[in-house]
Amino acid sequence: MKLNKRQKKIRTVVKNRQAGFVVVLEDIHDPHNAAAILRTCDAFGVQDVCFIFEKEKKYNPRKIGKSSSSSANKWLSFKVFNSTQDCLKVLKKTGYEIIATALTQKSKNLFKTKLLYNKIALLVGNEHRGLSDFAIKSADQILAIPMQGMVQSLNVSVTAGIFIYEIVRQRQKNINKYQLNPKSANKLERDFRKR
Numbered sequence: 001m002k003l004n005k006r007q008k009k010i011r012t013v014v015k016n017r018q019a020g021f022v023v024v025l026e027d028i029h030d031p032h033n034a035a036a037i038l039r040t041c042d043a044f045g046v047q048d049v050c051f052i053f054e055k056e057k058k059y060n061p062r063k064i065g066k067s068s069s070s071s072a073n074k075w076l077s078f079k080v081f082n083s084t085q086d087c088l089k090v091l092k093k094t095g096y097e098i099i100a101t102a103l104t105q106k107s108k109n110l111f112k113t114k115l116l117y118n119k120i121a122l123l124v125g126n127e128h129r130g131l132s133d134f135a136i137k138s139a140d141q142i143l144a145i146p147m148q149g150m151v152q153s154l155n156v157s158v159t160a161g162i163f164i165y166e167i168v169r170q171r172q173k174n175i176n177k178y179q180l181n182p183k184s185a186n187k188l189e190r191d192f193r194k195r
Contacts, residue, residue: 100139
């Protein structure tokens with residue numbers, strides 16, 4: 001069967017989707033920040049995003065950032081949770097290594113940490129409060145971006161982008177290990193064709 005231009009694009013995108021990599025957004029207040037993170041997820045092949053709305057007002061991930069993020073949300077898969085505890089319970093049960101993005105005394109340098117796990121859940125927290133104490137205590141690792149200026153924090157979407165890039169960069173050396181299996185890829189391709 002000869003593929004048209006759209007079908008070829010879909011097949012290429014699906015081939016580059018990352019297996020076992022989920023981004024978890026805990027109580028992100030500003031939908032614009034969430035939309036920017038979703039655009040980064042799509043750009044780097046992250047298919048799965050979890051939203052936690054425990055303290056912040058809930059919004060629909062499908063309806064955010066249609067103009068500012070080029071409708072990246074149209075191409076991603078979402079799960080929404082009412083609590084961090086519920087979300088992390090599901091992720092741990094399915095074998096994810098929980099990576100918290102936080103600046104604490106226990107934080108390790110992102111760029112000096114090997115992140116080649118089969119399954120990684122990257123936790124990103126609220127713009128003002130950061131990750132909850134529960135999220136940090138539940139994490140397998142706490143990582144931070146080393147800062148060299150006077151300011152010790154970045155916008156949440158920038159932080160997420162740097163972490164996502166670094167995880168994907170490390171996976172590139174053995175990318176076949178992190179691609180979707182044929183069954184999952186076929187299912188996602190069929191799903192994309194309907195969107």
